[in-house]
Amino acid sequence: MKRAVIAVAGVLLLGVGVLLLVLPGPGLLLVLAGxxxxxxxxxxLERYVDPVRSRAMKAAEDSVSSPLRIAGSVTAGLLLITAGLVWGFVRSLPLSGWSTGSSLILSGLVLLGLLAWSHRRVRARRTTSRTSP
Known part of the structure; x- marks a missing residue:
């Protein structure tokens, strides 16, 4: 039973991650989690984890490599949250409702959270490299 639950959770994370590779959201990180x-x-499946992990971490670091990218990512996160609120409240939009709205809001929050995590990680790495001999 435990193995089945883990398999379903992993496939679900993997599937959502693959969808988010083309939709707004942290697709590569969810693929990694799956x-x-x-x-x-x-x-x-362990042989696939390291290559995906290195690509996901590289993408996370690239997202905070310049102030322009950070501003773009923050703007995208805020736009996703705003779009989620609009889709939740405005019933005349296609696929309107809180199922669509909440997924957009969640994607925006995850994007902002990952952006903050990536920024902290890169800043810590830069600080470590400056202080080491």
């Missing part, structure tokens, strides 16, 4: 969950029960 692979990590699945690899915990299916060791044959």
């Amino acid at each position: 692979l990590v969950v699945l690899a915990s029960e299916f060791p044959a």
